[in-house]
Amino acid sequence: MAIIATIxxxxxxxxxxxxxxxxxxxxxxxxxxxxxxxxxxDLPAEPLLRGRADHPEIxxxxxxxxxxxxxxxxxxxxxAAYSGLLKVFLDLLPQYALKGKTVLPLATGGTxxxxxVIDYALRPVLTSLGAGSIGQGWFVLSSHVRLYDGGGLLLxxxxxxxxxxxxxxxxxxxxxxxxxxxxxxxVAAVEAVRARPEDPESAPLLADLVVEYTPxxxxxxxxxxxxxxxxxxxxxxxxGAFVLLRYCGQTLAGGAxxxxxxxxxxxxxxxxxxxxxxxxxxxxxxxxxxxAAVDLGYRxxxxxxxxxxxxxxxxxLAAGFEPQFDVEADPESIGPLxxxxxxxxxxxxxxxxxx
Ligand SMILES: Cc1cc2nc3c(=O)[nH]c(=O)nc-3n(C[C@H](O)[C@H](O)[C@H](O)COP(=O)(O)O)c2cc1C
Numbered sequence: 001m002a003i004i005a006t007i008x009x010x011x012x013x014x015x016x017x018x019x020x021x022x023x024x025x026x027x028x029x030x031x032x033x034x035x036x037x038x039x040x041x042d043l044p045a046e047p048l049l050r051g052r053a054d055h056p057e058i059x060x061x062x063x064x065x066x067x068x069x070x071x072x073x074x075x076x077x078x079x080a081a082y083s084g085l086l087k088v089f090l091d092l093l094p095q096y097a098l099k100g101k102t103v104l105p106l107a108t109g110g111t112x113x114x115x116x117v118i119d120y121a122l123r124p125v126l127t128s129l130g131a132g133s134i135g136q137g138w139f140v141l142s143s144h145v146r147l148y149d150g151g152g153l154l155l156x157x158x159x160x161x162x163x164x165x166x167x168x169x170x171x172x173x174x175x176x177x178x179x180x181x182x183x184x185x186x187v188a189a190v191e192a193v194r195a196r197p198e199d200p201e202s203a204p205l206l207a208d209l210v211v212e213y214t215p216x217x218x219x220x221x222x223x224x225x226x227x228x229x230x231x232x233x234x235x236x237x238x239x240g241a242f243v244l245l246r247y248c249g250q251t252l253a254g255g256a257x258x259x260x261x262x263x264x265x266x267x268x269x270x271x272x273x274x275x276x277x278x279x280x281x282x283x284x285x286x287x288x289x290x291x292a293a294v295d296l297g298y299r300x301x302x303x304x305x306x307x308x309x310x311x312x313x314x315x316x317l318a319a320g321f322e323p324q325f326d327v328e329a330d331p332e333s334i335g336p337l338x339x340x341x342x343x344x345x346x347x348x349x350x351x352x353x354x355x
Contacts, residue, residue: 077109096130151218307331
């Protein structure tokens with residue numbers, strides 16, 4: 001596994017650039033890499049401005065870079081360039097401080113007109129510092145990053161999906177593997193399989209959900225770690241089900257259900273890989289879970305989703321679930337958002353299939 005240094009170069013707190021980096025850090029960690037952060041605004045200002053590379057804290061930051069296999073460099077766009085804080089730090093480094101390292105450049109900015117800052121301003125200096133390979137960077141519009149009071153962040157899918165993809169491609173470059181592509185799947189060839197949470201095929205689903213939840217809610221608890229429900233609740237012998245969508249040996253999406261009450265099953269752990277969103281896979285998982293619930297004799301489905309999962313709420317509404325809350329209200333003021341859906345009786349389904 002690699003040691004990956006991250007450079008945070010916004011002077012602001014809270015920082016949208018740091019929020020983007022937080023998300024990327026979770027992805028890196030979920031793939032087993034060690035992440036060592038360098039937060040430039042926490043370095044002593046005077047030695048930084050005076051170019052004192054021998055100051056112990058600055059030397060320690062440079063040493064973190066030296067020992068890293070790869071580096072994520074992040075910056076807000078200021079005055080059509082990378083931040084001054086990043087500039088003073090890069091100026092302190094030896095000429096080839098990034099020699100042989102794989103680098104992922106990321107920026108946030110207020111206007112898409114400045115998306116080229118990564119390639120026009122940042123990439124040349126990273127090249128000059130000897131970076132071995134500089135992957136495709138990504139520019140996130142600051143309006144696509146929502147920060148919550150008290151911690152937590154929500155990235156618009158137009159930001160989080162490509163950000164996930166460039167991060168995976170960066171990791172592939174670090175490992176010397178081919179770039180991860182997110183080509184559309186052949187939907188007809190996607191297979192729905194019944195599994196258990198303990199199966200190796202389920203691991204991407206469970207790992208990715210933790211990555212998804214932790215930055216959004218800004219905390220680690222039973223909900224974000226998926227430990228609030230024992231995984232045995234999803235076993236068939238306990239009237240549960242765990243469905244995965246598999247394609248070419250990969251797990252693309254999945255979901256689970258467990259007993260909620262005598263006639264109701266609760267849907268949990270709904271997930272679609274970031275590399276395969278917007279292809280109807282979430283709807284397919286729900287349809288498979290509905291069929292499983294009917295087979296198990298349930299008459300209705302119940303679920304809750306968090307207030308910071310607008311894409312999940314949209315999926316449930318589109319799939320015919322009835323919201324049990326005021327859809328006009330701010331989800332943050334509600335907390336968990338409950339949905340319900342009545343199911344056809346199993347003999348109705350059999351008749352429909354036969355006709
Ligand atoms: C002093 C200053 C200059 C900025 N200049 C630009 C700019 O030239 N182009 C742009 O797209 N955004 C510009 N912005 C907007 C920031 O890039 C954007 O809000 C960014 O997400 C801030 O990141 P942060 O919260 O990590 O500091 C500027 C913001 C500040 C405070």
